[in-house]
Amino acid sequence: MAGRGLLLVISGFAGSGKGTICKELMQRYDNYAFSVSATTRDPRPGEQDGVDYFFIPKERFLEMIEAKELLEYAQYVSNYYGTPRKYVEEKLLEGKDVILEIECQGALQVKELFPEAVLFFVMPPNVQEIYNRLKGRGTETEEVILKRMKRGQEEAETIAKYDYLLINDDLNETVTRLHETVNSARNAAERNKDLVARIREEFVSFFKEHG
Amino acid sequence: MAGRGLLLVISGFAGSGKGTICKELMQRYDNYAFSVSATTRDPRPGEQDGVDYFFIPKERFLEMIEAKELLEYAQYVSNYYGTPRKYVEEKLLEGKDVILEIECQGALQVKELFPEAVLFFVMPPNVQEIYNRLKGRGTETEEVILKRMKRGQEEAETIAKYDYLLINDDLNETVTRLHETVNSARNAAERNKDLVARIREEFVSFFKEHG
Numbered sequence: 001m002a003g004r005g006l007l008l009v010i011s012g013f014a015g016s017g018k019g020t021i022c023k024e025l026m027q028r029y030d031n032y033a034f035s036v037s038a039t040t041r042d043p044r045p046g047e048q049d050g051v052d053y054f055f056i057p058k059e060r061f062l063e064m065i066e067a068k069e070l071l072e073y074a075q076y077v078s079n080y081y082g083t084p085r086k087y088v089e090e091k092l093l094e095g096k097d098v099i100l101e102i103e104c105q106g107a108l109q110v111k112e113l114f115p116e117a118v119l120f121f122v123m124p125p126n127v128q129e130i131y132n133r134l135k136g137r138g139t140e141t142e143e144v145i146l147k148r149m150k151r152g153q154e155e156a157e158t159i160a161k162y163d164y165l166l167i168n169d170d171l172n173e174t175v176t177r178l179h180e181t182v183n184s185a186r187n188a189a190e191r192n193k194d195l196v197a198r199i200r201e202e203f204v205s206f207f208k209e210h211g
Numbered sequence: 212m213a214g215r216g217l218l219l220v221i222s223g224f225a226g227s228g229k230g231t232i233c234k235e236l237m238q239r240y241d242n243y244a245f246s247v248s249a250t251t252r253d254p255r256p257g258e259q260d261g262v263d264y265f266f267i268p269k270e271r272f273l274e275m276i277e278a279k280e281l282l283e284y285a286q287y288v289s290n291y292y293g294t295p296r297k298y299v300e301e302k303l304l305e306g307k308d309v310i311l312e313i314e315c316q317g318a319l320q321v322k323e324l325f326p327e328a329v330l331f332f333v334m335p336p337n338v339q340e341i342y343n344r345l346k347g348r349g350t351e352t353e354e355v356i357l358k359r360m361k362r363g364q365e366e367a368e369t370i371a372k373y374d375y376l377l378i379n380d381d382l383n384e385t386v387t388r389l390h391e392t393v394n395s396a397r398n399a400a401e402r403n404k405d406l407v408a409r410i411r412e413e414f415v416s417f418f419k420e421h422g
Contacts, residue, residue: 121400127413131421146421153414160407164398181395187375187388189332196371202338203364210342210357 005031005097006185007088007114009107009162010178012122013155014148015133017168021122022101024175031182033091035100038064041079054084072102072109081106097182104158111161118185120178121162125169127152216242216308217396218299218325220318220373221389223333224366225359226344228379232333233312235386242393244307246299249275252290265295283313283320292317308393315369322372329396331389332373336380338363 012018026032038054040061049055056064061080064070073082083100091098100110110117124130130152134145159165164181168174185191223229237243249265251272260266267275272291275281284293294311302309311321321328335341341363345356370376375392379385396402 123410127410127417131417149414149417149421153411153418156407156411156414159410160400160404162400164395165400165403165406166398177394177398180391181398183388184375184392184395187377187392189371189373189376192376193371195376196367199334199338199370200364200367203360203367206338206342206360207364210360 003095005033005092005095006182006191007092007110007117008032008097008099008182009110009117009119010099010101010122011104011107011120011155011162012168013124013130013152015130015137016122016124017171017174018101018122020171021168021175021178022099024171025099025178028175029179031095031097033087033094033096033098035083035088035091035098037081037100037102038070038084039079039081041081071100071113072106074103074105074109076103083110104155108158108161116191118164118182119162120164120166120181121159122166122168122174123159125167214306216244216303216306217393217402218303218309218311218321218328219243219393220311220313220321220328220330221333222313222315222318222331222366222373223379224335224341224363226341226348227333227335228382228385229312229333231382232379232386232389233310235382236310236389239386240390242306242308243310244298244302244305245310245312246294246302248292248311248313249281249295250290250292252292282311282324283317285314285316285320287314294321315366319369319372327402329375329393330373331375331377331392332370333377333379333385334370336378 010018010022022034026034036050036054038056038061040056040058043049043053043055047053058080061082064082065073069085070082071085071088073080081103083102083106088098107119111119124133131145131149134140134148166174166178189196221229221233233245237245247261247265249267249272251267251269254260254266258264269291272293275293276284280296281293282296282299284291292314294313294317299309318330322330335344342356342360345351345359377385377389400407
């Protein structure tokens with residue numbers, strides 16, 4: 001069942017390891033293409049334009065919204081984040097499975113526009129562990145960590161709308177599971193309407209010959 | 212995500228190899244239990260009671276319907292076929308993934324009763340191949356083969372209601388794909404409502420402590 005690739009969305013709680021999962025997926029298998037998001041926020045130390053994000057001015061971002069050059073976008077605090085449409089459509093046509101690592105708000109927009117998209121939500125085994133991982137980084141104040149936990153609580157309200165929930169206990173195992181799930185999704189009846197139509201036509205032709 | 216097993220339905224066109232797939236699945240992996248159907252038809256040469264089917268008299272079958280001892284049942288020509296409920300429920304509670312190898316009519320009844328069931332429809336690569344495989348057996352007259360093709364055409368009208376379509380080109384590969392799809396299905400959000408509820412409760416508890 002070749003042809004167009006699948007559109008994949010990967011979201012997750014802070015500290016779920018979703019970024020590492022995407023990197024590992026790209027390294028291990030060659031069927032994936034990673035969509036780089038555009039953002040109006042400033043680059044953090046070490047972040048590269050075109051790799052981590054496309055860093056663009058707010059005016060350009062608003063132009064892109066206007067010109068429908070974004071597949072989805074969302075605003076957090078005073079910054080915009082969005083998915084450039086062109087790269088995604090090109091790669092899907094090439095047969096690549098395109099990964100969007102985006103937040104819940106954008107994920108639900110994508111599902112609305114592309115019901116055949118496959119949505120994954122990655123999480124640590126329990127809520128305490130989200131806090132422990134954020135704390136363990138030692139880079140953020142308690143106040144910021146609690147804000148991110150609050151955000152997590154909001155996200156927990158939308159996870160039931162995802163297709164798959166992945167508990168990331170072991171990176172290698174999670175990446176394998178994700179990859180197998182993508183391959184399974186390719187065989188879903190709802191993603192094979194052409195096959196169903198072809199089989200029906202073939203029966204009609206068969207009975208024209210053997211009728 | 213342990214606990215209850217999954218209810219699996221495997222249907223397919225005549226000559227799709229669904230029977231062989233089920234046998235291979237049972238031999239390779241130990242998470243499956245195979246549900247033996249009950250039928251009122253006579254055993255064919257080589258068929259064993261309790262292995263291929265439970266062969267029972269029509270009066271007993273009608274009693275079982277009445278006593279709700281069947282998960283689903285269907286009538287073909289003058290014979291009844293059905294799935295005894297007790298075995299299925301016991302095995303699911305033991306955590307086994309229970310395979311029902313049943314026809315479309317029963318499959319849709321199962322999906323109605325158990326929306327969390329996973330339905331697979333197995334098919335050869337094309338319709339001509341169904342005919343070739345039936346012909347190749349050399350056991351049936353052209354008239355019987357054409358009747359089975361007609362039945363296939365009716366089945367083709369329901370395959371879009373299945374969860375997954377599997378083209379059985381290569382037995383080993385199909386069995387692996389089916390097994391991986393079952394494991395993926397375990398992570399579907401709709402089958403993990405308890406997990407979603409637990410995460411939400413844990414956030415509430417977290418903010419009671421850190422509020």
